[in-house]
Amino acid sequence: MEKYRIKKEKLEQMGQMLKARRMQLNYTQEFAAEKAEISYSFYVKIENGIQAPSLEVAVRLANALHFSLDEWLLDETEHFIIDSEKYEELFNYLKTVKGKEVMSAIELLRKVVECFKNT
Numbered sequence: 001m002e003k004y005r006i007k008k009e010k011l012e013q014m015g016q017m018l019k020a021r022r023m024q025l026n027y028t029q030e031f032a033a034e035k036a037e038i039s040y041s042f043y044v045k046i047e048n049g050i051q052a053p054s055l056e057v058a059v060r061l062a063n064a065l066h067f068s069l070d071e072w073l074l075d076e077t078e079h080f081i082i083d084s085e086k087y088e089e090l091f092n093y094l095k096t097v098k099g100k101e102v103m104s105a106i107e108l109l110r111k112v113v114e115c116f117k118n119t
Contacts, residue, residue: 012049017072019047021065035064 006014022032033043038057045051046061053061062069097105 006052008049011052014052014072015047015049018061018065021067022047025065027065032061032065036060037064 022029027035029043029047030040033040036043036057037060042051042057046053046057058069058073062072094102094105
């Protein structure tokens with residue numbers, strides 16, 4: 001199987017986007033690494049564009065820093081940085097949703113996001 005290599009420029013761009021998101025959340029590098037359950041030194045290498053994360057680590061970073069993995073990896077920077085207050089507002093609302101309503105809310109949210117992607 002052929003190994004896929006990420007270009008240096010792409011690694012640097014991913015690192016810059018990661019740093020921008022971390023700073024937006026007012027996280028230290030140490031805290032971001034801890035939340036993603038990776039070592040501080042590995043986090044710094046990713047943020048500095050020196051090393052590419054595995055898919056598993058990329059997913060952990062996206063979850064820890066509350067960003068869209070596809071936007072980070074596919075370079076859709078226009079929508080990458082979202083006001084953290086909006087995430088908090090959404091999460092607080094979803095905490096109030098119970099049972100089957102959660103699945104309905106998720107499905108509705110997916111449809112709304114798809115509509116915006118197509119505009």
